[in-house]
Amino acid sequence: MGIRLPDGPDPVAGLDPELVNAARGIGFAVGARLRELAPSLRPSNDAGAEPDLVIEEIALDPDDPLDPLTLIACLQAHDAYVVARGRPGAASPGALALARVLAWAARAEMLGRAPGIAWIGPPGRRPDGLAGHAVTATVTLLDGDTRIRAAAVAVVA
Secondary structure, eight states, X not given: OEEEOOSSSOTTTTSOHHHHHHHXXXXXXXXXXXXXXXXXXXXXXXXXXXOXXXXXXXXXXXXXXXXXXXXXXXHXXXXXXXXXXXXXXXXXXHHHHHHHHHHHXXXXXXXXXXXXXXXXXXXXXXXXXXXXXXXXXXXXXXXXXXXXXXXXXXXXX
């Protein structure tokens, strides 16, 4: 199960397949970075099944609307990460939040100079006194009726 889109139209429908493949390529690269950061995985349930979490919102501050290609990159990064951890179908809300920031940085790099990320991780672990501009991703997922939130911040120097 893991993390999935809500029922509705396929965000890939109507997109150029080459663009979709490029977004997946960004996702694989971001997934490799997630392996270095090693965010935690949600535990499986008592029956051993992986969580089934549905995306409610993925946001970035400063505001950068989530387009279908970035969404594809984020989901691909998450899936590549949980597979690399040996738990295909697992869920890591933190990895999805980190993926959103890293996908933003990867796309910015394609348009020009890459943002220099001085630090990235959960907001509560941001080192004191670290100077730079904060870019924060927040993720809200649904586990049935329960909301699960995760956030990641990158300090751009």
